[in-house]
Amino acid sequence: xxxxxxxxxxxxxxxxxxxxxxxxxxxxxxxxxxxxxxxxxxxxxxxxxxxxxxxxxxxxxxxxxxxxxxxxxxxxxxxxxxxxxxxxxxxxxxxxxxxxxxxxxxxxxxxxxxxxxxxxxxxxxxxxxxxxxxxxxxxxxxxxxxxxxxxxxxxxxxxxxxxxxxxxxxxxxxxxxxxxxxxxxxxxxxxxxxxxxxxxxxxxxxxxxxxxxxxxxxxxxxxxxxxxxxxxxxxxxxxxxxxxxxxxxxxxxxxxxxxxxxxxxxx
Amino acid sequence: xxxxxxxxxxxxxxxxxxxxxxxxxxxxxxxxxxxxxxxxxxxxxxxxxxxxxxxxxxxxxxxxxxxxxxxxxxxxxxxxxxxxxxxxxxxxxxxxxxxxxxxxxxxxxxxxxxxxxxxxxxxxxxxxxxxxxxxxxxxxxxxxxxxxxxxxxxxxxxxxxxxxxxxxxxxxxxxxxxxxxxxxxxxxxxxxxxxxxxxxxxxxxxxxxxxxxxxxxxxxxxxxxxxxxxxxxxxxxxxxxxxxxxxxxxxxxxxxxxxxxxxxxxx
Numbered sequence: 320x321x322x323x324x325x326x327x328x329x330x331x332x333x334x335x336x337x338x339x340x341x342x343x344x345x346x347x348x349x350x351x352x353x354x355x356x357x358x359x360x361x362x363x364x365x366x367x368x369x370x371x372x373x374x375x376x377x378x379x380x381x382x383x384x385x386x387x388x389x390x391x392x393x394x395x396x397x398x399x400x401x402x403x404x405x406x407x408x409x410x411x412x413x414x415x416x417x418x419x420x421x422x423x424x425x426x427x428x429x430x431x432x433x434x435x436x437x438x439x440x441x442x443x444x445x446x447x448x449x450x451x452x453x454x455x456x457x458x459x460x461x462x463x464x465x466x467x468x469x470x471x472x473x474x475x476x477x478x479x480x481x482x483x484x485x486x487x488x489x490x491x492x493x494x495x496x497x498x499x500x501x502x503x504x505x506x507x508x509x510x511x512x513x514x515x516x517x518x519x520x521x522x523x524x525x526x527x528x529x530x531x532x533x534x535x536x537x538x539x540x541x542x543x544x545x546x547x548x549x550x551x552x553x554x555x556x557x558x559x560x561x562x563x564x565x566x567x568x569x570x571x572x573x574x575x576x577x578x579x580x581x582x583x584x585x586x
Numbered sequence: 587x588x589x590x591x592x593x594x595x596x597x598x599x600x601x602x603x604x605x606x607x608x609x610x611x612x613x614x615x616x617x618x619x620x621x622x623x624x625x626x627x628x629x630x631x632x633x634x635x636x637x638x639x640x641x642x643x644x645x646x647x648x649x650x651x652x653x654x655x656x657x658x659x660x661x662x663x664x665x666x667x668x669x670x671x672x673x674x675x676x677x678x679x680x681x682x683x684x685x686x687x688x689x690x691x692x693x694x695x696x697x698x699x700x701x702x703x704x705x706x707x708x709x710x711x712x713x714x715x716x717x718x719x720x721x722x723x724x725x726x727x728x729x730x731x732x733x734x735x736x737x738x739x740x741x742x743x744x745x746x747x748x749x750x751x752x753x754x755x756x757x758x759x760x761x762x763x764x765x766x767x768x769x770x771x772x773x774x775x776x777x778x779x780x781x782x783x784x785x786x787x788x789x790x791x792x793x794x795x796x797x798x799x800x801x802x803x804x805x806x807x808x809x810x811x812x813x814x815x816x817x818x819x820x821x822x823x824x825x826x827x828x829x830x831x832x833x834x835x836x837x838x839x840x841x842x843x844x845x846x847x848x849x850x851x852x853x
Contacts, residue, residue: 421806423760456723458760459804460787465760493690493725493732520727524791537726539688 320548323581324377325574326351326514326559329532333570335360339372341571345578349377349555351514354400366404376406377555378449378512383462384414385433386426394437402444408511408554409441410449410485415460426463431473434482442481449511450474451485454493456526467491467500474509483511486547487559489530492518492538498546505550513547514557515540515584523563530560532573533580540584548585556581587815590848591644592841593618593781593826596799600837602627606639608838612845616644616822618781621667633671643673644822645716645752645779650729651681652700653693661700662707669711675778675821676708677716677752682727693730698740701749709748716778717741718752721760723793734758734767741776750778753814754826756797759785759805765813772817780814781826782807782851790830797827799840800847807851815852823848 325342327333327350333341335356342350350369357365357379369376382397384390394411401409413430416423434448441448450470453462464470470484484504491497504510517536522529533540544556558577565573592609594600594617600608602623609617617636624632624646636643649664651657661678668676680697683690701715708715717737720729731737737751751771758764771777784803789796800807811823825844832840 416804421804423804423806424762427762454723455721455760456789456793459785466762469762493722495691495694495733495736518726521792522723522789525788526723526793537683537688537690539690 320513320552320585321555322348323578324349324351324555324557325577326380326557327353327356328380329558329560329565329577330570330573331566335365335368338570339368339374341574342374343372345574347374347574347578349375351378351380351557351559352376352404353380354397357400357404362400362403370405376404377557378408378410379404379406381410381412381451382448383411385430386414386417390433391436395440398437398440398444398446401446407445407447408449409446410451410512412451412453413462413464415458415463423458423463427469427473430463431476434473435477438477438481447481447483447511449483449485451487452490454490466494467497467504471500471503471507471509475507479508483509485512485514486510486543487514487516488538488540488543489516489518501546501550505552510547510550510552512554512557513552514559515581516558516560528561528563530562532560532565532576533558533584540580541586544585556585587780587819587852588822589615590845591616591618591822591824592844593647593824594620594623595647596825596827596832596844597837597840598833602632602635605837606635606641608841609641610639612841614641614841614845616642618645618647618824618826619643619671620647621664624667624671629667629670637672643671644824645675645677646671646673648677648679648718649715650678652697653681653684657700658703661704665704665707665711665713668713674712674714675716676713677718677779679718679720680729680731682725682730690725690730694736694740697730698743701740702743705744705748714748714750714778716750716752718754719757721757733761734764734771738767738770738774738776742774746775750776752779752781753777753810754781754783755805755807755810756783756785759810768813768817772819777814777817777819778821779824780819780821781824782848783825783827795828795830797829799827799832799843800825800851807847808853811852823852
């Protein structure tokens with residue numbers, strides 16, 4: 320595996336200039352970026368900033384939300400943005416159930432069809448679509464893809480070079496089938512991104528901003544790192560945490576803790 | 587399937603006397619009760635109250651929490667209480683990870699061992715232990731048993747007449763494997779309890795009190811009812827909802843809506 324990457328969402332309020340300078344100063348090789356923040360800064364300008372600092376972009380978050388009107392054009396723009404940033408990995412969060420629907424199988428089928436429609440665009444741009452299974456608590460409103468097996472099944476009709484999957488410890492730690500799933504992702508050449516975040520309770524209202532830095536919660540990070548390493552995964556390991564308490568702290572301090580958590584996990 | 591049963595947790599602030607009278611007046615045949623509320627009322631007195639009103643007790647919630655000190659004695663008391671109430675079903679919620687532990691496999695093994703230790707007591711009392719898989723968002727702090735397959739695997743060493751499983755739509759609706767799991771539960775004769783609650787968002791802080799009455803959320807209740815009916819399940823269908831907004835309303839009003847949601851589901 321390559322080394323640590325800071326996902327920008329972990330230090331949401333650290334301006335991109337400072338974040339990139341801080342990462343370079345800390346010897347970090349890569350960052351994971353988010354579309355909105357990059358667009359606000361200017362995509363070309365962000366690409367130059369990162370490149371000039373000697374960093375690479377490990378992933379761009381995120382495309383997906385395939386039940387939104389205009390999803391196709393939006394995802395094509397996301398693919399272009401990823402290509403401009405020089406990352407080969409566009410993370411896809413599928414979106415939840417369409418409004419008023421209870422047809423979860425149908426929603427999952429639609430996700431598969433949408434991904435298929437994007438495959439030629441992704442292939443042409445040299446960008447890989449990385450399907451991220453989210454924790455089942457997000458199934459209705461954010462992501463109907465709730466397990467690694469589902470993500471792999473959705474990816475399976477398409478070339479592994481174009482459609483892969485994301486392993487995020489926060490979303491998958493509870494699943495006793497995840498270890499077989501990681502091995503399967505390795506065999507099928509689908510492992511596109513590996514992200515660390517810890518599970519802490521109590522969950523906050525809305526549950527989105529409840530993640531902990533690696534080492535602060537219930538997840539056996541070392542077991543995940545071992546399983547992913549055994550697949551031959553050769554990407555960076557991103558730390559991606561969303562939490563108001565983490566966001567309110569200085570970027571360099573959070574970065575240092577994220578690196579320490581990563582090191583403990585992969586040691 | 588037998589008919590509707592009101593789980594007491596749905597109308598948490600409805601005093602037991604009134605709840606039983608209200609159910610009898612509404613033609614309801616059964617109620618699901620909770621240990622604390624029953625103990626406070628007096629277990630013998632509660633048993634007489636329910637019996638005299640012509641109701642049966644469809645289940646008692648709950649035993650489990652197998653990592654707590656004193657779990658064995660507490661669960662034996664729960665078994666005795668179930669027997670006194672004349673219900674054959676004691677719902678078990680396993681408890682989460684032991685304090686400071688990240689060994690989820692180990693925690694699940696311990697649950698299996700604890701259930702094994704309770705089997706002779708349950709058998710002697712004529713009470714069935716019903717393992718309830720909870721939604722994976724409760725995995726760390728409330729229940730390491732997160733899928734129906736896990737519950738069935740944990741039950742499998744023991745006679746189906748003594749150890750069964752609970753199907754609660756709220757906890758299982760996101761799982762694409764649940765339909766095979768329900769059929770398996772039927773084949774193995776393990777289906778001990780069937781509970782309805784709907785999934786609504788946003789989830790509240792702590793996530794425990796976020797359930798909706800059947801029909802108000804994302805769950806395809808009719809698909810669940812059909813799948814459970816096809817197993818030949820002959821128990822009652824409990825509506826079990828925890829939500830502050832539901833609790834704050836008059837019991838009879840909530841009961842009427844719970845019955846309407848049940849009828850829509852099983853129609």
